[in-house]
Amino acid sequence: MDGAAAGEPSPGGRPRDPALDEAIIRATRRRLVLDGYSKMTLGDIASDAGVSRPTLYRRWSGKFALVVDALDWGFRAQLDSYPPLDLEALPPREAFAEAVRRVDPCYANPEAIVLQGGFMGEQPRAPELLELLRERAVEPRLRLLLDVLTGLQERGHVRADLDTDALTTMCFGSFFGAFLRGDPGGRPFAERVVDTVWALIAVDPGS
Template sequence: MSSKDQTGAGRTRRPRREAGTDTRAPEQERTPHPGGRPRDPAIEEAILKATRERLATDGYTRMTIGDVVADAGVTRPTLYRRWPNKYELVVDALHYGLQKQRDAYPPMDVDGVAPLEAFTEAVRRLDPRYHNERAMALHGNFMGEAEREPALFEQMREHGNKPRCAELMQTLRHLQETGAVRKDADLDTVVVLCFGSYFGEYLQTGAPTPADHADRVVAALWPTIRADEHG
């Protein structure tokens, strides 16, 4: 791995350069030529997709800029004009995938469906592989880097997992306010159980998420949280 690809652990959004390690590209590579052609979104997308594939296959530590540019069919200067180092590239690749998943969600009208259906749809959206079949590998690699690259793991938690779980929590609270869910229901635990069920299923089988997974999870939990009049 070249020195450009190495990063230190435990930093914040932009990594600190350590002695003897230059994570930045040369200035002439990082600064676009004045008056040059505008950036091509298709090139940026190709780089981000190649980064995500490498993250799933190799993990953060083993992934190199050289591999990414080769996979994307671009040059190092092309990549470094957009991202100063591997860490910044990976953060943007993570956000790119999360946005793609959010865009793939169908509209959800909690008021327009039955409480059980609303709960089921919200659980279905928790699936990390809702839009990306390799999402479990990405999660595993980020978790494996938690001690060496805690900032990356935090990016996954804050911008991937927490918003996904927050949508389920919002749905459950709405159902609680409308009287469909018991006032004393432990919603935090329900969210953890629902989200964790996808990882438990994958760790046990290694297979794609079953089509009826959300239905089975909800069938097990709904009797414990529903209000008596919604039995």
């Protein structure tokens, strides 16, 4: 976080309260969904979190710094929600399937896709937000799927001529396409993606 870490003394000498920090972060993420970055205010966030504006400024230098931490918090929450699996030890198809499930923006938070769409909509006014989204939320998720596909390719389970980078982007984008079409997404949709794609990329689709 910007400034002292949770549990450490704040600039005023008082210990940080992790529960209070989380309440502020959650309020920030909710305001990003409801109002978007440009319209949300620190006053609204403070009111939603039940704190004063000075409490926010003792922790973060401004709205952008707070949003950076809100994105990081959301990504860590998604990582923490993943079941503890060794993807390399799974059968090839299941390793691919689990990686596709984990690339879903809404894996841990149904509102995450709206939040990400809001950042895309802010691009003309605050292009730095889209870069922040790519760096803190998109690329780390896609790296997992890309690494799994590359590993399966190296071990001969998927086609050697497969463009793993393009396929990673396609799988990620499919969740946005499903959202725009009104599909509830989630695990059932991820399974449909896997069923369709695996038959096309696997050297032995039954593996």
